[in-house]
Amino acid sequence: MSLNVNEGDRPSLLGLGRLASGELDATATAAVEGQLSDADRLVLEEIEAARSQVAPFDAAALRRRASPAPSVTEAPAVPTPANRSGRGLWLSLLALAALLLGGLVVSMQVPTTPERPDIQFRSGDALQVFVLEGKALVAWGGERLGEDTVVGFKVNATGRRGVVLLSVADDGEVDVFWPEGGRGMEPLRGQGLVPLDGTLILDDLQGSEAFVAVFDTAADTAVDQAERAFADGGLRGVRQWADATAGVDAVAVPRGQEVR
Amino acid sequence: MELTDDELAELYDRYAHVLFHRCRRILRNDEDANDAVQETFAKVIRNADTFRQQSSPLTWMYAISTNYCLNQVRNRNTRRDKRENHKAEIGGPSVVEPSGEAREDHARILALLDDADDETRACVVHTFFDECTRQETAQLVGLSVPTVRKRINTFLDRARRQLGAAVLLALATLPDLIRSLT
Numbered sequence: 250m251s252l253n254v255n256e257g258d259r260p261s262l263l264g265l266g267r268l269a270s271g272e273l274d275a276t277a278t279a280a281v282e283g284q285l286s287d288a289d290r291l292v293l294e295e296i297e298a299a300r301s302q303v304a305p306f307d308a309a310a311l312r313r314r315a316s317p318a319p320s321v322t323e324a325p326a327v328p329t330p331a332n333r334s335g336r337g338l339w340l341s342l343l344a345l346a347a348l349l350l351g352g353l354v355v356s357m358q359v360p361t362t363p364e365r366p367d368i369q370f371r372s373g374d375a376l377q378v379f380v381l382e383g384k385a386l387v388a389w390g391g392e393r394l395g396e397d398t399v400v401g402f403k404v405n406a407t408g409r410r411g412v413v414l415l416s417v418a419d420d421g422e423v424d425v426f427w428p429e430g431g432r433g434m435e436p437l438r439g440q441g442l443v444p445l446d447g448t449l450i451l452d453d454l455q456g457s458e459a460f461v462a463v464f465d466t467a468a469d470t471a472v473d474q475a476e477r478a479f480a481d482g483g484l485r486g487v488r489q490w491a492d493a494t495a496g497v498d499a500v501a502v503p504r505g506q507e508v509r
Numbered sequence: 510m511e512l513t514d515d516e517l518a519e520l521y522d523r524y525a526h527v528l529f530h531r532c533r534r535i536l537r538n539d540e541d542a543n544d545a546v547q548e549t550f551a552k553v554i555r556n557a558d559t560f561r562q563q564s565s566p567l568t569w570m571y572a573i574s575t576n577y578c579l580n581q582v583r584n585r586n587t588r589r590d591k592r593e594n595h596k597a598e599i600g601g602p603s604v605v606e607p608s609g610e611a612r613e614d615h616a617r618i619l620a621l622l623d624d625a626d627d628e629t630r631a632c633v634v635h636t637f638f639d640e641c642t643r644q645e646t647a648q649l650v651g652l653s654v655p656t657v658r659k660r661i662n663t664f665l666d667r668a669r670r671q672l673g674a675a676v677l678l679a680l681a682t683l684p685d686l687i688r689s690l691t
Binding site: 254255256257259261262263264266267269270271272295296297299300302303304306308310311312314315432469 | 514517518521522523524525526527528529530531533534539540543544546547548550551552554555565566567568571635636637638639640641642643644645649661
């Protein structure tokens with residue numbers, strides 16, 4: 250089988266792009282124009298048409314994107330008053346939800362045991378992690394989560410229109426899990442802790458992973474904020490960001506060989 | 510020395526739509542392609558001194574955007590795999606995937622690229638997605654022409670072993686395939 254490798258007998262997409270952008274000198278322009286087929290001319294038309302589809306130029310937005318992550322160390326390192334005052338309420342609501350669901354055993358143990366990595370944290374009440382045991386989702390109790398563990402999430406929907414649930418691995422990789430498709434927000438309805446539709450099967454990541462709920466924020470913005478927070482201080486930076494920011498909650502779990 | 514807003518505006522007017530058109534071919538989504546363009550220009554800002562030294566700014570931005578797009582595809586595949594797994598597990602509605610052999614071939618090739626090293630991925634994308642000559646690919650990736658040829662042949666050998674002739678046929682017609690998708 251003969252593969253369709255360009256031996257220089259036709260312009261590449263790069264060559265067409267350089268032609269379209271006026272980057273080629275007169276000699277090179279003449280050479281490329283001499284090779285243009287009808288299909289290439291269509292591609293040039295597509296490139297020109299793309300002017301109307303590309304985002305408008307915004308120097309400030311580009312510079313923000315290019316700038317290093319803002320420091321969050323000046324922000325308060327404790328939960329916001331709203332988070333603190335709401336803690337008892339959400340504990341109660343979670344307990345009630347567990348009773349209503351029947352068979353759903355909820356454990357709200359805060360993982361503070363010293364032998365665990367100190368990067369493990371729960372910073373608020375708006376995001377809860379559950380682990381599938383048998384056919385029931387039970388509250389994550391702080392144990393290490395290994396490959397193929399099935400996890401689910403509940404988020405506090407009160408006063409919120411939507412949420413983005415993302416994970417930040419300890420190498421800084423950010424993945425959006427809700428909404429599916431990674432754009433916009435997962436719409437929220439109801440009050441109190443509501444389950445996100447579906448669960449995740451964890452991969453073989455070793456180390457730590459933070460699950461972060463970002464409310465009323467588009468996914469691309471949430472990812473940008475998470476990446477900046479991570480750049481500022483790794484997973485601790487993510488924790489500081491979640492602690493200091495209303496509408497952001499994070500739970501970090503140790504990952505790797507399962508010991509449950 | 511930093512780029513001024515006027516310089517940035519001129520570069521954006523000249524190159525943004527070219528990059529957008531090309532990134533959309535890989536990502537098959539306007540919003541993601543725009544994101545790739547923004548990220549590429551952010552890197553231009555961060556690396557202004559290096560950028561100023563380029564004889565072909567577009568070539569430099571092509572290389573940057575390639576890495577970004579392929580990472581996006583990789584992340585997207587990871588997320589989709591996880592969500593698909595979960596849905597099978599709980600018996601929920603199955604994920605609706607785009608139909609059509611062309612899209613499947615496109616996806617299979619991108620998935621195959623996931624296992625390749627970064628330089629090989631870039632060689633394959635520039636050769637088959639962008640229809641670059643080996644010389645252009647070598648310039649984009651920063652390798653010699655013989656090394657580019659070797660990387661591509663190694664990739665094709667592995668593709669043939671893993672996925673058979675069907676994927677190679679799709680790869681051979683990839684530019685046409687992509688045109689049918691855009």
